[in-house]
Amino acid sequence: MSKNDSQKTTDQTNSKDQVFLGGSCDPTTWRQDIAMPMFDNAGVAYYNPQVADWHSGLMALEAAAKEESNILLFVIDGQTRAIASILESVEYTMAGRKVVLVINQVPDGTVIAGQVVTGRELKDLNRAREYLGELADRHDNVTVYEDVASAVQAILDDRQKLAA
Template sequence: MQLYPSKSQVYEMLQCAKECANRNSASYLTFGEFCIFATELKRCYERGIPRPVQLSRLLERDGEEKKRRNRKMSKGIPKYEVFLGGSCNPTTWRQDVAIPMLKNLGITYYNPQVSHWGPELIELEFQAKQNAAILFFVIDNQTRSVASMIEAAYLSARRRKLILVIHAYQGPGQKIWGEPITEEEYEDLTTGQMVLQDLVEREGIPVFESVPIALNCTAKVLRENISVQDLGLKDFAQPVKMAHVQLGDKLIKLREAFDALDTTGSGELCLADVCMAFRILTNRNLSISDLRSIVAGQTGVLGREVKDIPLEQLNVNFEQFCAIVAEFKCCESETHRLWELVLAKTTRLLETVVSPLTKVLGISYVSCQHRDLQH
């Protein structure tokens, strides 16, 4: 289907579906709910809804951070291709996995995790981070990594080339530095990881779970000089597209329109009311012929043949209502695409006819003027 929702978009849809259906579990979507989710996401892709400009960028001033960013690089400081950021002691992912792979791939790197750290390394680390082609961050579950989460979120917002790996925490009681974490702390740390992933995915950056896969993608980004957002399923990355778009509210609006016309509280609408609900939702009319063309013969939607049954005698529940609305929107989108295709072909045809004709007329006009001058 070529749909690439973010983790937060899926979570939002699950929560909204749970609320609309008044069910206890938020672990699944019904077929009708999935149809709405997929249809709205696809329509957003087709329309290309722009991402809102962040207020922080509108209000950016030439502050201290900007001065640090623009200052000249000290002489003798080398430029590394990859900066290995994220969780440090007691993690060993750098020494065990990242550094051996990067060496085999012939990629230069800066490792800020040293056995004896001193203040003199602050400037060196800063310069390495500022000038690295890729910032490779691992948020491991062996540490709390709060500072690293904040830094990774900041770097993604600055549109740096960020490769991010997140290892989820195991649960309450897991030991960090020999100390078991409480349920409250586990929820806080997990929420921090979820917020980080949401912020990064809103920039179109895929988030990884495997360090080796992320390192292979790092090599591809460097080798082919592409953006991190260009990584796809063939690279074993989970691409994300238009993660800033909210989708759950569409399902809520459908529920509100359905309930507004279900005056008896039966949980069903006649198809005539479906037309009314569609007009409430879109401010457009859904004709009887359009509705029949959608539901006629679709036993998978209504469970029976509907060709010869009056609309007033047919009832649909909310699940079926979602499927019908999604089907009509798909038909509408297809009609719009066909119309755009016809317009494009007509334009090209007119160009091939009008352009030569214009040249001929121009030549004829010049010839006539020339003859008039001679006479």
């Protein structure tokens, strides 16, 4: 994915009627494999922050996209530590933004960035995910799903209800 692919979706819309595709990145492919095709098929605008060559200069662009998006989808998967994504999810939850979460536990023995995750680290990563889920349960602006397809479908269903 190139930087231009990421910007293209933002340039297509000048309203807040878009979904920010936040959460776990490399090595995940949930955006390209599931979310983007579903949103494309439904004609829903989104901003994809995952690029091949991410650099700190993209932070301002991502921040603007988050502000311009009316729904923030954060996928906290079991293939990455996702610490920054968890913190972002908490930030936007507490700000009262519409947040849709997918939270998956990290399986014992998962290899993340070349390191096997077990023991105390595994316990801490999964505890952070549990706390995020508990926080979400206490806030009406957040919904939690077990998988990306269910979360995206719920977003599409909600949009359809609002349009009716």
